[in-house]
Amino acid sequence: MRILMLAAMLWLPAAHAAIDVYHFDDPKKEETFRELLKELRCPKCQNQDIADSNAELAKDLREKTYQMLQEGSSKEEVVDYMVARYGNFILYKPPFMASTLILWAGPVLVLLIGLVVVLVRTRKKPALAADETLSEEEKQRLKRLLNKNKES
Numbered sequence: 001m002r003i004l005m006l007a008a009m010l011w012l013p014a015a016h017a018a019i020d021v022y023h024f025d026d027p028k029k030e031e032t033f034r035e036l037l038k039e040l041r042c043p044k045c046q047n048q049d050i051a052d053s054n055a056e057l058a059k060d061l062r063e064k065t066y067q068m069l070q071e072g073s074s075k076e077e078v079v080d081y082m083v084a085r086y087g088n089f090i091l092y093k094p095p096f097m098a099s100t101l102i103l104w105a106g107p108v109l110v111l112l113i114g115l116v117v118v119l120v121r122t123r124k125k126p127a128l129a130a131d132e133t134l135s136e137e138e139k140q141r142l143k144r145l146l147n148k149n150k151e152s
Contacts, residue, residue, distance in 0.1 A: 024069075029069050032069060033066060033069055034051075036075060036079070037049060037062060038051055039092055039093070040061060040082055040090055040092075041089065042057060042058040043057060044057045045058065050065075061082070064081075088100060
């Protein structure tokens with residue numbers, strides 16, 4: 001039995017974990033690199049930054065970020081390059097401008113509309129007394145009906 005398990009393990013392809021190792025001569029560059037990896041979103045993945053994504057595109061973006069920082073580019077230059085290439089979608093915190101207005105104002109508008117709806121629906125309308133709305137004839141009829149139910 002052990003021989004079969006050993007043979008199966010040898011025939012199965014080995015699982016390779018891709019671990020990117022980046023060497024920096026300056027700790028500030030490494031800190032900037034880590035910040036950029038968390039700030040930049042993978043264009044291919046669903047809401048993952050390029051640090052956590054296993055997509056090939058995210059790997060290429062990590063490489064490009066590393067390369068640009070090693071060449072002396074600033075954080076802003078790397079961000080500008082990525083935005084020029086992939087648009088504002090690549091940023092987790094897109095800049096405030098006309099095209100991103102819905103991203104910034106949308107949640108606030110939804111909350112305000114919800115609050116107004118709740119207030120309007122829960123606002124109590126003044127209840128009118130039954131005596132004020134009924135005529136004398138209706139009051140007499142109501143009394144007869146109520147007394148009739150008590151007698152039964």
